[in-house]
Amino acid sequence: MSDITRDDVAHLARLARLAVTDDELDTFSRQIDAIVDTVSAVGDIPDDVPPTAQVVPQTNVLRPDATEPSLPREAALAGAPAAEEGRFRVPRILGEEL
Amino acid sequence: MTAVSMPGVESAPYTVEEVCEQFDPVMGLEVHVELNTTTKMFCGCANAFGAEPNTNVCPVCLGLPGALPRVNGAAVASAITIGLALNCQVRERSGFARKNYFYPDMPKNFQISQYEDPIVFDGYLDVPLDDGTTWRVEIERAHMEEDTGKSLHVGGATGRIHGADYSLLDYNRSGVPLIEIVTRPIVGAGVRAPEVARAYVTALRDVLRGLGVSDVRMDQGSMRCDANVSLMPKGTSAFGTRTETKNVNSLRSVERAVRYEMGRHAGVLLSGGTIRQETRHFDEQSGTTSPGRPKETFADYRFFPEPDLPPLEPSADWVETLRARLPERPWERRARIQTEWGLSDEELRDLVNADALDLVADTVDAGAPPEAARSWWVSYLAQQANTAGVALPALAITPAQVARVVALVAEGTLTNKLARQVVDGVLAGEGEPDEVVAGRGLAVVSDESALTAAVDEALAAQPAVAEKIRAGKTKAAGAIVGAVMKATRGQADAARVQELVLERCR
Amino acid sequence: MNELLTLDAAELARRLHAREVSSVEVTRAHLERIEAVDGNGDGDGGPDGVHAFLHVDAEGALAAAEAADRAIADGGPASALAGVPIALKDNLTTIDMPTTCASRILEGWRPPYDATVVARLRAAGLVPLGKTNLDEFAMGSSTENSAFGPSRNPWDLSRIPGGSGGGSSAAVAAGEAPLALGSDTGGSIRQPGAVTGTVGVKPTYGTVSRFGLVAFSSSLDQIGPCARSVLDAALLHEVIGGHDPRDQTSVDAPLPPVVEAALAGARGDLAGVRVGVVSQFAGEGYQPGVSAAFTDAVRVLGELGADVVEVSCPSFSYALPAYYLIAPSEASSNLARFDAMRYGLRVGDDGTRSTDDVMSLTREVGFGAEVKRRIMIGTYALSAGSYDALYGKAQRARTLIVRDFTAAFETCDVLVSPTTPTTAFPIGERADDPLAIYLADLCTIPSNLAGNAALSVPCGTSADDGLPVGLQVMAPALADDRAYRVAAAYETARGESTGPRIPELRALEGSR
């Protein structure tokens, strides 16, 4: 049924921002292939069965448009790997890939 | 890489007229509008422009582990209102979805948006063009989503993203409610395509401003337009490959970007090249576009239903309540006002250009006659705004206050000259018009006995003049009137003084 | 062993309220117990103990205990469980303790806020002792996937304590805490409860706020109690449950009367209660000792007056595949936020690398193998080419499972099954076979997919290995009280007091 190759795993890893190693490409392709084979059992289900995304009984749960306290800036930045001038410092950003 | 797709070396070799001899342009416009709600889309942080970095943030809009989004009801109401104003259907059951992609300004690395079931869909906007005709732009959908944070690029030569050493992130804007309004392909505009694009965005801006749901400031990013352009050879009907131009930050740029891309596409196509589907950036300086970073892989956003938020099923009652509150469309309102106030086209245009239409209308609503209201705003107040270097709406006086000044003049408490001093007082922060009148002692002296006494005094001081008047030389009364006005520091009604002088000399 | 360590929370609470004992004494006894038996086997010379805890906050616990004692002395707001210590699964945010989800990527992270359930515990005067171990980001059924080393089953330290909430259940079983909180996405409260001989409850989805629970699979995750008795679980359930506007999936309805139900169950019989035995949860793959203990439990329910019938839920065969599509899909999105930008680990930021590269390196180093595997499966299941065939079909499977439950609850008040097909397996036994481990959640997963209530109550030990077996009781959504009533009746009838019975740990204690 499924046939997850090393290339597929490499592609998935890129999408998911995981710098997987060469060894992992082998292990993961084997394991993911086996798992996908198993879970593909849901493929028997006819499409006239409607999907269920969540089991929440309510609808229209809305919040009033009233301000609530924000975090103090020190608390917001406290966990940051790097911060500067009240902002989160991050490595150089490649141009938008949108 | 072929020469035609190299960044920075392209020019637009064809004019729109030339392009349209051989091609029909197709446009699609995507407009993102930030709502001006008090709080963000999914948390209670203030939705405010220009705050100190990272001061309007919380676990939700920072995407901290464990935080959950909570939908802002006012944003949903605004979304429905916008849809109704654009003649859209409201979906009976809609919901949020996650759009997954990694980007540092997006704290969760997914954007909560809507996907298959936007809250409103299938509408249109009849857009007025310069020649007085109307162009119907069909709206495919408008959906709710959240804005990203903002990054500041440090180092490198330009302070731009390319060549920067690192970036600094401010998440105050993260989670600000956005409505994305997407048109259906706009076909058949031909040479007018750039004009139609600008007119559509202008009309949309005016409608949204009229609804009061957004600041719609393109310069501040509260309204942003992406323009998709493609060409198809004349006589064919299959759309060509399109490009999506971003960073179009003014109404004029919308028109220029479309014009440029039409010419560029034609240049590429006519030289035997092919258009690459890509995102391009508009440069305000040069009026040209340049390609963004090529996509590494086909964008796969892996949309799926947002599990943290229950579905929306706006009740018919709610929708009808919102529909009942819809204001007139701005251009319809302008037409009505022009008739009601008896304005010439030029007078109306001046009002609109001076950003004074709403101010005058509000002044009229506060009880002032249209002519007086208009005259205050376009002359004296416009001068004051000009002197102060601020926009007319930013002047420290309200339409209600102007209406009160007009009323004080009408009832004779103020002369026009005094009224200007009252306005000066209001602008200087001295309080309401009546407070300024009292504070500066500006009311016309209308106490008859006081005036009579002042007249008698002046006559006594100038017996020779008084004699002339009694002898019938009424022109001599001017000297006495002047003396009285001087004595009352100009706060008397000169006409009444004249009458009194003549009466006393009879 | 200090008697305070073997008491049920309800009994502890009674003594605390009667001021026969102080919360400080009780808390100190538990802290000493943790010190004695919780060694993590990290080679520092300490004993290889249960390793239920990733973080113990002795100072904070004693301060909270003192406050509880004062409140009780003042006759103040002292709630039923005021002064009772509790352990918290380390995927719940706590403002005064780190929250790591047993992952390197969050090592040392201190949240700036408390989860709603934690805030409610504090308000009720419970005493948080520390944070318990789990499979990294709650992905697993053995706690072996913790980045900080596995927890061990107090019944046999060479075996797994279940997972993902192995730390919470092991702490309760080992007498390190009378109560704990867990989170259950596919069985992570119930399955550890079963294999450690403790009670574990997954409340109806939406009845306990998820605000502050680090999300694994948002449409399945539910916080719930771990305890030594059904009544204890109900008492804790009442503290943490109920509507919370900070979670818009939270149901705005009164909590089912779980404490009343537990009390009624313990007193009364089960006359007229219709109990359905799900025929799909038997046969191949079920350990004989587990099946025997389960059959005996069903016999007891019959003796209590319940009408026992067999019911068939054929679509439950789709539950495991559907779960292993839905949970990884949601997880791939939920875990995208761990990107080295705003908090947590950052690896490889040498001034030349881009954000993309630093994100990828950090996530590669910061996540364990199971987490990476599930992120990739989820990424795959949601991608344009496979969405319809995988994620979309899994959602349809969910519909069928909901329908099976609905039909079964038309004829039954509750459904029962073994909680898990086998007793605790040896640590490492299934380490290289993710699919084998997934089978541990076979019986628990359907209730996560459908959102109904389900709990596990100890039903003796398996004759083949002497290890604990759990009886799962499932009830319709918002009828959690039914499960409590049946479980409490069964627990009373069985007569065996639970409480820590951990022979090997006595040796550890002695070695101290």
Ligand SMILES: [Mg+2]
């Ligand atoms: Mg968008």
Ligand SMILES: [Zn+2]
């Ligand atoms: Zn916020």
